[in-house]
Amino acid sequence: MNEEQFKAIFELTGYRQQDFSVCLGCKICASVCTVNDLSPSVNPQDILLSLFLGHEVNSDHALVHYCTNCYRCTNACPWGIRIPEVIRALRESLALESTFERAFKGSLKIWGRVYEPYIFMKTGVFLLKEGYLKYMPKWTEYMSFHLPHGVRRLSSQGGPSDSKGRL
Amino acid sequence: MNILVIGGGISGISAAKVALRGGHDVTVIECTSEPGGLMARIANCRVGFKTFFDEITDKPRLTVIRDARIAKVEKRENIFTIILEDGQSIRADRVIVAAGLSPYDPVEYKGKRVLTSLEYDAVIDQRNGDLPADFEKIGFFLCVGSRSKEYPLCSSVCCSYTLREVKWTLQRAKPEITVFYNDLRFFGQEFLMEKAYRDAGVRFVRANSRYFEEDDDGVTVRYFAGGDLKEERFNYVVLAIGLRPSPELERLSGLFGFSRDQFGFAVEKEPLKTDAEGVYVAGGSIEPMSIKDAILTGFGAAVRAVGDGGRHLSEPLEGKVYTEIPADLPDIDKSHASYLFYLGTEDPWMKMFYEYVSGRFIALARELRLLGKTVCVVSRNMVVPSYGEIEYEKARREGVVFLHLEEEDSITFLENEARIARKDRETVLAIDKVIRFDDYLRLFDGKDFLIQFRSEPQLRWSPTKWSREKYHTGFIRYPRAERWARREFYGALGEILLDVEEERVLPEVSEDRCSGCGSCKDACPHDAIEMEMREQQVALFGPNVVSGASIAHVKEGSCVGCGLCAATCPSHVISYPM
Numbered sequence: 001m002n003e004e005q006f007k008a009i010f011e012l013t014g015y016r017q018q019d020f021s022v023c024l025g026c027k028i029c030a031s032v033c034t035v036n037d038l039s040p041s042v043n044p045q046d047i048l049l050s051l052f053l054g055h056e057v058n059s060d061h062a063l064v065h066y067c068t069n070c071y072r073c074t075n076a077c078p079w080g081i082r083i084p085e086v087i088r089a090l091r092e093s094l095a096l097e098s099t100f101e102r103a104f105k106g107s108l109k110i111w112g113r114v115y116e117p118y119i120f121m122k123t124g125v126f127l128l129k130e131g132y133l134k135y136m137p138k139w140t141e142y143m144s145f146h147l148p149h150g151v152r153r154l155s156s157q158g159g160p161s162d163s164k165g166r167l
Numbered sequence: 168m169n170i171l172v173i174g175g176g177i178s179g180i181s182a183a184k185v186a187l188r189g190g191h192d193v194t195v196i197e198c199t200s201e202p203g204g205l206m207a208r209i210a211n212c213r214v215g216f217k218t219f220f221d222e223i224t225d226k227p228r229l230t231v232i233r234d235a236r237i238a239k240v241e242k243r244e245n246i247f248t249i250i251l252e253d254g255q256s257i258r259a260d261r262v263i264v265a266a267g268l269s270p271y272d273p274v275e276y277k278g279k280r281v282l283t284s285l286e287y288d289a290v291i292d293q294r295n296g297d298l299p300a301d302f303e304k305i306g307f308f309l310c311v312g313s314r315s316k317e318y319p320l321c322s323s324v325c326c327s328y329t330l331r332e333v334k335w336t337l338q339r340a341k342p343e344i345t346v347f348y349n350d351l352r353f354f355g356q357e358f359l360m361e362k363a364y365r366d367a368g369v370r371f372v373r374a375n376s377r378y379f380e381e382d383d384d385g386v387t388v389r390y391f392a393g394g395d396l397k398e399e400r401f402n403y404v405v406l407a408i409g410l411r412p413s414p415e416l417e418r419l420s421g422l423f424g425f426s427r428d429q430f431g432f433a434v435e436k437e438p439l440k441t442d443a444e445g446v447y448v449a450g451g452s453i454e455p456m457s458i459k460d461a462i463l464t465g466f467g468a469a470v471r472a473v474g475d476g477g478r479h480l481s482e483p484l485e486g487k488v489y490t491e492i493p494a495d496l497p498d499i500d501k502s503h504a505s506y507l508f509y510l511g512t513e514d515p516w517m518k519m520f521y522e523y524v525s526g527r528f529i530a531l532a533r534e535l536r537l538l539g540k541t542v543c544v545v546s547r548n549m550v551v552p553s554y555g556e557i558e559y560e561k562a563r564r565e566g567v568v569f570l571h572l573e574e575e576d577s578i579t580f581l582e583n584e585a586r587i588a589r590k591d592r593e594t595v596l597a598i599d600k601v602i603r604f605d606d607y608l609r610l611f612d613g614k615d616f617l618i619q620f621r622s623e624p625q626l627r628w629s630p631t632k633w634s635r636e637k638y639h640t641g642f643i644r645y646p647r648a649e650r651w652a653r654r655e656f657y658g659a660l661g662e663i664l665l666d667v668e669e670e671r672v673l674p675e676v677s678e679d680r681c682s683g684c685g686s687c688k689d690a691c692p693h694d695a696i697e698m699e700m701r702e703q704q705v706a707l708f709g710p711n712v713v714s715g716a717s718i719a720h721v722k723e724g725s726c727v728g729c730g731l732c733a734a735t736c737p738s739h740v741i742s743y744p745m
């Protein structure tokens with residue numbers, strides 16, 4: 001079992017193992033996931049299912065590396081599951097940092113804000129190397145539109161469906 | 168007695184019918200300009216509603232008030248006085264709330280080519296002229312606005328109506344059709360329709376999507392299936408929108424003092440009766456339901472409303488109601504550590520039991536889970552409509568693991584393990600005890616389930632009638648959640664009441680044109696058609712030759728007048744006087 005991972009996830013997101021059970025398996029998250037703009041075929045639901053089944057998620061899972069924190073999955077998910085936060089917790093427990101996170105953090109450190117040219121400079125090599133150039137326009141869009149989402153509150157109040165006071 | 172029906176949808180009109188037949192004065196108030204509700208908004212249901220409504224429009228004891236909005240309600244000595252916004256006042260002894268359902272509006276996804284089912288229905292409506300020129304590839308997406316955090320119920324009807332939209336589409340054109348689903352929640356014969364459409368090339372994919380990128384010529388859709396992200400173009404995308412309680416219900420509950428549950432539907436204190444004295448409820452105000460169930464609950468609510476006044480229905484009526492208590496699944500040995508329920512079958516006839524068995528499996532799985540067992544349910548199709556979805560959600564939260572098989576996935580059972588083969592990988596589950604859907608079909612052997620013959624709309628709606636002497640309710644009508652059995656009982660009483668005085672209309676066979684093909688005989692669920700030999704004199708050239716030819720004959724004793732034979736006859740030899 002992956003006690004460590006669950007501790008990290010609970011601390012960061014407030015989700016417990018059973019909270020992932022509400023996932024319907026509809027794979028809507030996969031249909032909208034930004035990572036699929038780049039290297040197709042990640043399914044965020046996979047991660048939830050692994051966690052729910054008590055399996056370890058290991059560091060070579062593509063999403064753990066590439067999740068952009070765009071929250072597209074969360075916004076489209078019928079249950080609003082905060083997958084990027086789960087992934088951030090996983091990264092923490094696996095002591096990983098994605099290329100983008102490094103770039104964003106660097107940018108914040110130097111400029112005090114997200115400065116796109118700097119981010120492109122830092123991530124450009126990675127994008128080029130992986131053949132992602134054609135997605136550049138989309139990336140600009142995501143960075144300008146979705147980043148504020150990405151750094152919004154790390155809610156830790158209760159599970160994913162407590163809005164109606166139900167368990 | 169004065170009965171007030173709020174809502175002129177199919178459930179309200181059904182209630183009005185039964186109350187009128189019982190000799191009561193009925194007022195129906197409808198807040199729009201014309202009764203009909205949702206049914207009137209669906210091209211292929213409009214006529215059905217009109218025919219149904221026309222049967223009572225000329226009754227002197229019926230008053231229909233259009234564009235009516237209630238301003239105030241007073242209740243004194245068990246008599247309601249309802250004052251409308253235009254000042255009219257209505258006195259009523261009993262009130263039946265039939266305010267119906269409200270379709271979800273997915274504003275965030277809609278576009279010119281991303282349509283809701285209602286918008287799509289207008290596109291394929293004959294009356295609106297030709298289909299669009301580019302009508303080659305259509306994708307249907309189920310569960311939009313249902314089964315979510317905001318509205319956790321399943322809307323019950325959107326899978327079924329999507330199947331009908333597929334049918335209506337194919338009646339007009341031959342586009343490529345794909346249905347993207349989470350679970351296919353069909354009922355009764357719809358599973359046979361599903362099979363027929365699959366055979367005809369309609370594709371079903373167990374995956375959903377919200378990636379719809381629309382441009383001038385089509386919509387790009389992404390979905391994740393078979394372990395891969397797929398991207399496809401469709402000319403049109405249809406969102407099967409869910410049905411939520413009418414927003415009016417909140418106001419009505421304030422005015423009449425009945426309670427609603429956390430999802431917004433009226434609470435039934437007893438079947439079809441709210442917790443406010445003298446206020447009854449029917450149709451979509453209770454939960455999301457199909458037209459047939461709306462009729463059933465409409466009939467039932469009226470029976471309750473007029474019956475509670477002291478005038479009880481006579482014994483002979485109740486004597487015609489037939490029900491059966493189901494045998495439960497055999498006891499499960501609870502000594503194992505892990506259990507796997509497999510909910511899947513290949514036999515389309517058996518799929519109509521999905522709903523009943525899904526419910527039973529969930530209950531059993533939860534029971535075992537509470538004992539600390541490892542419990543897994545592998546499903547091809549979890550049929551838990553409406554509030555059933557809540558039980559399903561509870562089971563998931565309690566730690567029952569649900570694994571969904573995609574179309575191409577297969578499962579094999581070996582000793583103490585189950586293997587799920589997917590395109591990209593194999594999952595092996597160590598399991599002590601496997602409980603399979605097919606193992607339980609014995610329960611249903613040799614029984615005459617009404618719905619086996621009757622889930623498609625017919626010329627006449629008869630939600631419980633098996634024959635004029637026998638009306639099926641509960642398990643033997645259609646195996647489903649228990650809460651339905653009592654509603655069906657009252658619904659059946661209403662239907663019997665309507666039938667009692669009704670002139671029975673028999674189908675007529677124009678014998679001289681009958682070719683003796685026997686289609687009607689096969690179609691008749693009541694064995695009411697026999698093929699009789701008729702001597703025919705054939706004189707071509709030379710002497711007369713006598714030969715035998717068969718023609719259809721309707722046996723009066725067994726015919727219930729359902730009209731299926733007339734609908735089936737390929738040469739319209741059987742007519743059914745409406």
Ligand SMILES: Cc1cc2nc3c(=O)[nH]c(=O)nc-3n(C[C@H](O)[C@H](O)[C@H](O)COP(=O)(O)OP(=O)(O)OC[C@H]3O[C@@H](n4cnc5c(N)ncnc54)[C@H](O)[C@@H]3O)c2cc1C
Binds near residue numbers: 196237265331410452
């Ligand atoms: C696209 C689509 C396709 C469908 N296809 C099928 C199908 O093929 N088969 C099937 O079985 N079902 C189908 N359904 C479901 C079906 O429409 C409903 O089951 C049925 O219409 C419910 O009837 P009802 O009388 O309960 O409610 P409604 O039809 O919603 O009627 C309620 C009526 O009450 C009125 N009302 C509401 N509040 C007030 C008030 N305060 N005062 C006065 N009047 C009020 C409303 O204006 C409305 O006329 C479909 C639904 C949709 C959305």
Ligand code: SF4
Binds near residue numbers: 033073
């Ligand atoms: S937040 Fe991560 S997992 Fe979710 S859609 Fe964006 S990239 Fe994919």
Ligand code: SF4
Binds near residue numbers: 022024027028030073
């Ligand atoms: S969109 Fe949400 S509910 Fe659907 S599979 Fe993804 S995480 Fe699960």
Ligand code: SF4
Binds near residue numbers: 320322326553
């Ligand atoms: S009937 Fe239930 S499962 Fe089917 S589309 Fe509607 S909400 Fe989804």
Ligand code: SF4
Binds near residue numbers: 722725729732
């Ligand atoms: S109407 Fe036709 S199909 Fe129906 S019971 Fe009578 S003979 Fe049979």
